[in-house]
Amino acid sequence: MKKIFTKRNAVFLASFLMLLRSKTVYAASSGGGGSLPWETPLQTVMQSMDGPVAYAVSIIGIVAAGATLIWGGEVSEFTRRIVYLVLIIALVALATSVYSSLFSNGAVFF
Template identity: 50%
Template sequence: MKKFLILFLIAGVGVAWASTTGGGLPWESPLQTIKASITGPVAFVMSIFAIIGAGAGLIWGGEFSGFIKTLFYIVLVIALVVGATNLINIFNTSGALI
């Protein structure tokens, strides 16, 4: 058992020395594209329209079913999150400042 442990440690050190840092993961580029789409100016304008539309639907839509009202709430929350993200970007901050 001790021989296998020593062999594993020697092989592990060789793999660790062969690794590189800062290469980036393969899914980072598509995620950056999605982030740019969500935080762009078109998404900000669409979020404003969604807030207005969902708000108007909730105010004047007294006869909608519970499912439709839930969809309005979901649209409203998503629009507020996208709008808040763009509002935070206006102030050049990217999260909590400690």
């Protein structure tokens, strides 16, 4: 005799019941009052990444990170990874700034 109520059948039954009970959920629109609280600060950061201040800060960051790696002497592995992180962030900011100065539309963030 075959069991009808197995774990697998219980999972399928529970999934089917949840599917029947679910209601349609609509995504919030970007207009009106549906924006998330962190969208405005992120938009501000994205707009400031292509200005002259970002260009200057990224050049300073590249020089400082390069000097630390060249003349840093005995730095710990953690410090070296932080310096690499600063170097990568500075290069990304520099690339964004250079791209926006070469082309009028700036870098596109997805």
